[in-house]
Amino acid sequence: MKGLRKQFADTMLHIGQQDESLVVMVGDISHGILQPFAKACPGRFFNIGILEPSMVSMAAGFAKQGLVPVTHTIAPFLIERSFEQLKLDFGYQALAGNFISVGGAFDYAQLGCSHHCYTDVSLLAHLPGSQVFCPGSAVELDVLFSAEYRTNAINYFRLTENPHGVEFAPESIRPGKIICAREGHDITIIALGPQLKNALSAATSLSARGIEAEVLYVHTFKPFDSGTVVDSLMKTRRIVVVEELSAQDGLYNAVLRSWDGRGRMLSRQLAINEFIHGYGSYEDLCERSGLSAGHIAQAAAELVSHEVD
Amino acid sequence: MLNKKLRRRIVEIVTKAKEGHIPSSFSIVDLIDHIYGNLLRFDPQNPDWQERDQFILSKGHGCAGLYVVLEKYGLLSADQLASYSMTGGILGGHPDKTTVPFVEASTGSLGHGFPFSVGIALANKIKQLPGRVITLVGDGECHEGTIWESAHVAANQKLDNLTVVVDWNQSGAQLCPVDDLPAKWRAFGWQTHVFNGHDAAEIKEAFALVGTADGPLALVAKNIKGHGAKLTEGHGRWHHRIPDEQEYQELMEALS
Numbered sequence: 001m002k003g004l005r006k007q008f009a010d011t012m013l014h015i016g017q018q019d020e021s022l023v024v025m026v027g028d029i030s031h032g033i034l035q036p037f038a039k040a041c042p043g044r045f046f047n048i049g050i051l052e053p054s055m056v057s058m059a060a061g062f063a064k065q066g067l068v069p070v071t072h073t074i075a076p077f078l079i080e081r082s083f084e085q086l087k088l089d090f091g092y093q094a095l096a097g098n099f100i101s102v103g104g105a106f107d108y109a110q111l112g113c114s115h116h117c118y119t120d121v122s123l124l125a126h127l128p129g130s131q132v133f134c135p136g137s138a139v140e141l142d143v144l145f146s147a148e149y150r151t152n153a154i155n156y157f158r159l160t161e162n163p164h165g166v167e168f169a170p171e172s173i174r175p176g177k178i179i180c181a182r183e184g185h186d187i188t189i190i191a192l193g194p195q196l197k198n199a200l201s202a203a204t205s206l207s208a209r210g211i212e213a214e215v216l217y218v219h220t221f222k223p224f225d226s227g228t229v230v231d232s233l234m235k236t237r238r239i240v241v242v243e244e245l246s247a248q249d250g251l252y253n254a255v256l257r258s259w260d261g262r263g264r265m266l267s268r269q270l271a272i273n274e275f276i277h278g279y280g281s282y283e284d285l286c287e288r289s290g291l292s293a294g295h296i297a298q299a300a301a302e303l304v305s306h307e308v309d
Numbered sequence: 310m311l312n313k314k315l316r317r318r319i320v321e322i323v324t325k326a327k328e329g330h331i332p333s334s335f336s337i338v339d340l341i342d343h344i345y346g347n348l349l350r351f352d353p354q355n356p357d358w359q360e361r362d363q364f365i366l367s368k369g370h371g372c373a374g375l376y377v378v379l380e381k382y383g384l385l386s387a388d389q390l391a392s393y394s395m396t397g398g399i400l401g402g403h404p405d406k407t408t409v410p411f412v413e414a415s416t417g418s419l420g421h422g423f424p425f426s427v428g429i430a431l432a433n434k435i436k437q438l439p440g441r442v443i444t445l446v447g448d449g450e451c452h453e454g455t456i457w458e459s460a461h462v463a464a465n466q467k468l469d470n471l472t473v474v475v476d477w478n479q480s481g482a483q484l485c486p487v488d489d490l491p492a493k494w495r496a497f498g499w500q501t502h503v504f505n506g507h508d509a510a511e512i513k514e515a516f517a518l519v520g521t522a523d524g525p526l527a528l529v530a531k532n533i534k535g536h537g538a539k540l541t542e543g544h545g546r547w548h549h550r551i552p553d554e555q556e557y558q559e560l561m562e563a564l565s
Contacts, residue, residue, distance in 0.1 A: 023432075023435060043435055044435065046431075048462060049458070049461065049462060049465075051455075051458035051459070051461075051462070053424075053454075053455050053458070054424040054427075054455045054458035054459040054462065057421055057424035057425045057427075057428060057455065057459070058424055058425070058427050058428030058431065058459065058462070059428060060425050060428060061424075061425045061426065061427065061428020061429035061430070061431065061432055062428050062429075062431070062432045062435075064413075064425075064428070064429055064432070065428075065429055065432035065433060065436060065438070066359075066432075066436070067432050067435065067436070084418060084421075085421065085424075085455075088415065088417075088418055088421055089421055089425055092405075092407075092415050093406055093407065093414070093415045094407050
């Protein structure tokens with residue numbers, strides 16, 4: 001299965017050959033796989049240096065002159081370190097651009113907290129005129145980027161190193177629309193990006209126990225598809241939210257806002273609650289954070305055991 | 310002293326609105342007047358003309374100095390200046406490109422306008438546009454790391470369409486007195502020229518260098534903060550002070 005970073009390079013090459021306005025700037029990562037783009041689109045690829053905030057400001061200058069900038073580096077440096085540049089140089093100035101990260105959450109699990117990033121999705125969502133995508137497969141990235149890269153918006157694409165493994169048909173992937181990955185009626189499990197894999201695994205184990213979970217898959221965090229969440233919750237009145245984001249502000253809040261004022265329901269959040277010290281694999285850190293099929297199934301079973309009213 | 314009339318306008322609008330940085334504006338107004346009056350190529354009828362030169366005030370708190378120059382050249386109206394920093398007005402205590410024609414960047418937080426300018430200059434190279442970019446930074450602003458990050462890029466990209474004007478009025482030296490700014494710009498690979506930013510002949514000579522370098526150009530202006538009236542000159546309480554009635558009269562007499 002193709003990885004998202006390779007797809008990113010392929011998509012840049014494909015679009016770049018058709019759209020002379022596309023300019024790619026990277027902070028000393030992915031320059032090897034982007035060489036086909038660099039060769040096919042001379043003068044429109046810059047491995048600009050290790051200076052992320054300035055790279056974002058320069059990208060805003062590109063946008064002002066009518067170019068379509070694509071700015072790419074590791075999530076904590078692209079978003080958290082450079083947030084004021086995103087906020088002022090793009091947001092305040094009403095300029096449009098595309099930001100592509102790798103290393104969201106703890107994809108760089110073995111590198112420690114300096115390379116973890118739990119707040120990027122929320123931070124970008126705060127900016128007026130932003131769109132936030134967390135594709136969990138290569139085809140999603142290609143479809144979503146191709147559809148949205150010229151939208152007059154700040155587009156953020158968080159590329160996972162751990163694809164969820166489900167191959168959705170391209171025509172089923174629509175920006176801003178949740179995909180129902182599994183139908184059910186006892187409980188809703190909603191998962192963001194790569195956590196679909198754990199959500200589907202949990203649903204299978206729950207089914208063996210007689211609990212039929214509906215699994216909603218979110219590739220677009222903003223704009224958020226509240227309608228699909230509400231429709232599912234009207235059936236189940238129970239939801240487990242699974243997200244590789246800070247527990248302080250993310251998918252769980254979006255779900256609660258969607259449901260606001262519609263009566264009682266039971267909910268549980270599985271998210272990242274604290275800085276993760278120590279090392280291991282991506283799966284190790286998921287397990288430590290409660291982001292595993294077992295934790296999801298346990299949370300779902302507990303909710304199903306409770307009466308809603 | 311140059312431009313008494315522009316300085317009087319600065320005092321008028323700041324006093325009326327009870328907002329503004331008079332000394333910072335006095336420090337740079339002579340330079341901005343020269344830039345708009347003698348250097349920039351633009352179309353007064355078409356602010357978005359793609360081939361225009363662009364001036365970016367990276368030290369946005371000096372914007373009263375920019376607004377009065379835009380008024381002088383017919384790019385802003387007296388009515389627009391009359392509502393400076395007031396409800397319904399388009400001119401604020403920092404410039405906003407989304408509301409003000411001929412304001413090319415929304416600045417305020419220091420260290421943003423300069424890298425933004427580097428991006429514009431590089432974009433003009435990519436698009437083969439002839440527009441030149443002139444950006445004005447403060448010496449205190451040069452404490453920001455983004456200035457040097459992007460200065461490094463501009464030199465390596467050989468951006469001969471980019472000029473930085475440094476308002477070297479010793480504000481930064483209050484905090485960090487060891488600060489040889491011309492040497493810094495030279496060390497970063499910029500052709501550098503030091504001049505008196507309040508002297509007409511030296512200003513003319515300095516800006517004649519625009520377009521002659523084979524890379525980016527740094528014009529370091531030895532300025533006096535608050536230049537124009539004894540009351541406002543130097544550093545200290547006048548940085549963001551609004552004149553009271555007596556001070557207003559004193560300033561207007563000094564600038565008459």
